[in-house]
Amino acid sequence: MESRLVRLEAVQAMLLEIGQLSASCTDITEFIGAVHRALGRIMYADNFYVALAERVDNTVRFVYFVDTVDQGPDPEERVALASPEQSPTAWVLMNAQPMSITAEQMHARNNGVNWGRGSIAEHWMGCPLFDQQHQVLGAIVIQSHLPQHTYSEEDEALFQLIANHVSNALQGLQSMDRLERAVQERTRALAREVAERRRAEQIQHALYQIAELSASAIETDALAASLHRIIGELMTARNFLIALTHPDSGELSVPYHADERDSYAPHQRFPLGAGLVSYVLQSRQAQLHDAGSVARLRAAGKIREPLGDTDIASWIGAPMLVNDKAYGVMVVQSYDPTIVYGKAELDLLAFIASHVAVAIARMQADRAIRKTKESLEKQNAALNQALTQLQEAQSELVRQEKLASLGQMVAGVAHEINTPLGICVTATSHLVQELKLTREELAAGAMTEDSLNAFFDVVDQSLRIMTTNTQRAASLVRSFKQVAVDQSSDDIRSFNLGAYLNEVLLSLQPKLKGRPVEVAIDCPKDLAMESFPGAVSQIVTNMVVNSLVHGFERDQRGRISIRARLDGGQVVFEYADDGAGMDADTLAKLFDPFFTTKRGSGGSGLGGHILYNLATGVLKGSLRAESSPGQGLRYHLRFPCKVARPQRLAA
Numbered sequence: 001m002e003s004r005l006v007r008l009e010a011v012q013a014m015l016l017e018i019g020q021l022s023a024s025c026t027d028i029t030e031f032i033g034a035v036h037r038a039l040g041r042i043m044y045a046d047n048f049y050v051a052l053a054e055r056v057d058n059t060v061r062f063v064y065f066v067d068t069v070d071q072g073p074d075p076e077e078r079v080a081l082a083s084p085e086q087s088p089t090a091w092v093l094m095n096a097q098p099m100s101i102t103a104e105q106m107h108a109r110n111n112g113v114n115w116g117r118g119s120i121a122e123h124w125m126g127c128p129l130f131d132q133q134h135q136v137l138g139a140i141v142i143q144s145h146l147p148q149h150t151y152s153e154e155d156e157a158l159f160q161l162i163a164n165h166v167s168n169a170l171q172g173l174q175s176m177d178r179l180e181r182a183v184q185e186r187t188r189a190l191a192r193e194v195a196e197r198r199r200a201e202q203i204q205h206a207l208y209q210i211a212e213l214s215a216s217a218i219e220t221d222a223l224a225a226s227l228h229r230i231i232g233e234l235m236t237a238r239n240f241l242i243a244l245t246h247p248d249s250g251e252l253s254v255p256y257h258a259d260e261r262d263s264y265a266p267h268q269r270f271p272l273g274a275g276l277v278s279y280v281l282q283s284r285q286a287q288l289h290d291a292g293s294v295a296r297l298r299a300a301g302k303i304r305e306p307l308g309d310t311d312i313a314s315w316i317g318a319p320m321l322v323n324d325k326a327y328g329v330m331v332v333q334s335y336d337p338t339i340v341y342g343k344a345e346l347d348l349l350a351f352i353a354s355h356v357a358v359a360i361a362r363m364q365a366d367r368a369i370r371k372t373k374e375s376l377e378k379q380n381a382a383l384n385q386a387l388t389q390l391q392e393a394q395s396e397l398v399r400q401e402k403l404a405s406l407g408q409m410v411a412g413v414a415h416e417i418n419t420p421l422g423i424c425v426t427a428t429s430h431l432v433q434e435l436k437l438t439r440e441e442l443a444a445g446a447m448t449e450d451s452l453n454a455f456f457d458v459v460d461q462s463l464r465i466m467t468t469n470t471q472r473a474a475s476l477v478r479s480f481k482q483v484a485v486d487q488s489s490d491d492i493r494s495f496n497l498g499a500y501l502n503e504v505l506l507s508l509q510p511k512l513k514g515r516p517v518e519v520a521i522d523c524p525k526d527l528a529m530e531s532f533p534g535a536v537s538q539i540v541t542n543m544v545v546n547s548l549v550h551g552f553e554r555d556q557r558g559r560i561s562i563r564a565r566l567d568g569g570q571v572v573f574e575y576a577d578d579g580a581g582m583d584a585d586t587l588a589k590l591f592d593p594f595f596t597t598k599r600g601s602g603g604s605g606l607g608g609h610i611l612y613n614l615a616t617g618v619l620k621g622s623l624r625a626e627s628s629p630g631q632g633l634r635y636h637l638r639f640p641c642k643v644a645r646p647q648r649l650a651a
Helices: 002-024 028-038 088-095 103-110 153-214 221-232 277-281 291-299 343-372 372-444 450-489 497-507 535-549 586-587 607-618
Strands: 045-054 058-065 099-102 123-130 135-144 239-245 249-258 267-273 286-289 315-320 325-334 494-497 517-522 529-532 558-567 570-577 622-627 633-640
Touching: 002 028, 002 153, 028 045, 028 058, 028 153, 045 239, 058 517, 088 099, 088 123, 088 135, 088 267, 153 221, 153 494, 221 249, 221 343, 267 315, 277 286, 277 315, 277 325, 277 343, 277 450, 286 291, 286 343, 315 343, 325 343, 343 372, 372 450, 450 517, 494 497, 497 517, 497 535, 497 558, 529 535, 535 558, 535 570, 535 607, 558 633, 586 622, 607 622
Parallel strands: 517 558
Antiparallel strands: 045 058, 045 135, 099 123, 123 135, 239 249, 239 325, 249 267, 286 315, 315 325, 494 529, 558 570, 570 633, 622 633
16 A cells, blocks of 8 residues: 555656646657656656657657667658558557557467567557647557566556646647747748858859950950859869860860869860860750760760860860850869769859850950951050940949939939029028118118018018028928938838828929929828838839830820829839820830930930839839830839848858
């Protein structure tokens, strides 16, 4: 009797400990391990495990497994749930009932065939774990491989009681575990996204450098060295080679190479049709090879005399083609088995090679021109200088176009401010003159009540004129200041769309002044955004200026309507004018860079292109246009009301 009381006290202490653990533990494995240790104090528990069910994919995870004979699966591994006839654990889970079975009963049940994955236990006990809706969470199992250690009915009852308490604790822990898993998965996804963005930024920067190189007239050697540096920023390229074709002699030359094993004399020539480079030129396609594929090509007779060391781990080559004319091949290779290139690197090299081919074609054409016009050296120098200036102007044109409207706004606002300030100066001068006359009248003793009241009337009228015009000037300055700051800044801030549209239109008054064009805004007063106001300002400015320049004649009456509304988390922005419109061919080129129908009248052809990039790029939205001759032009935009602020990553 005394031993039973001692055991009951131990059971009571264990249940109390389970309750305390459920409140303090945050890790399921740690909690179950503590339960295992406590269970071992009241019964034989050298072999113990807990399996949790994953209802989504009908699998189980053995989150805790201790056994003196068998090795359990990895706690993170999801094991397909067997049928009740295949496993006692599955029987408990599927039938939602406890089971206690001995080795003899197990043999009798399955005709001597092993039941389950592990060794047959001398005594096996399992209980289901339930949630509050009495749905099965998993199973808790204790077993013995020793004949001297079996479980009594009292042990079974105690084990079921303990299973109920573990069930209650596991509900909260499993929810927390799933939440932590979701957070970890989201964290990994964000890390991948950040890595992809960084990779995209690197590629974008590299392509920009290549574009600059292709627009400049540098020598082949300098171009190749710069390309090696640029490609080395995108992939491991310790071994790099550029081969150029010479159709007149049927040979290849290597103006630049960097190789860990082989060396070539500068501009050394090789016969065409012997090695991998020639094979790439013949196929007109980028190629990815290793030592095995090179050996197969040699065996098939497709290459005869490979140049250099053929003991390569990975090799990629891309032809430099312009209109199917081959200018050469770019090659990147690796001797290190840990550095192996794939399709992504192959596609990137092929893309770069196409741009380099354009640059080489331009340089070859330049050399031919210089050779045939040596007698016109001075004229060529002037032309080259003009060409250089043109290239520099072209590279700056997009940026200047964005600032052009801001400069025009400055001039227009300055002109507008000049009028109210001029009125204020006139009123001040008049008031000074009246004050002088009044003082003289007062000094002469000729002041009358009527003359004093007349002076007061002049003062009152002058002050009202000055107040009205200074307020008008202040309003223009305030609107111009906000719009100018936004157009020159790429920051995200909160703003009211309706009020901001009115400020933008106020800054455009110098352009609208004197034009019989009515602009109407229909926007909810409470439409608040957290986005890029500079992009919104530039879009509206480009739309209005486009309508004034292309849609309406100077004295033509017209109407521009701007409507905005909120649709879920998206802003639906519609702009329409009733101007001249355009035909289908012109509409198809509306957003193309450098396309304009008024090239000689100040149009740069970048307004629509910038508008489209701002709407789809900066604002993360969509843009389409509709028009037909005589029916005006309509823009339909959709963009998020709130743009996520970029995360600051710790260094």
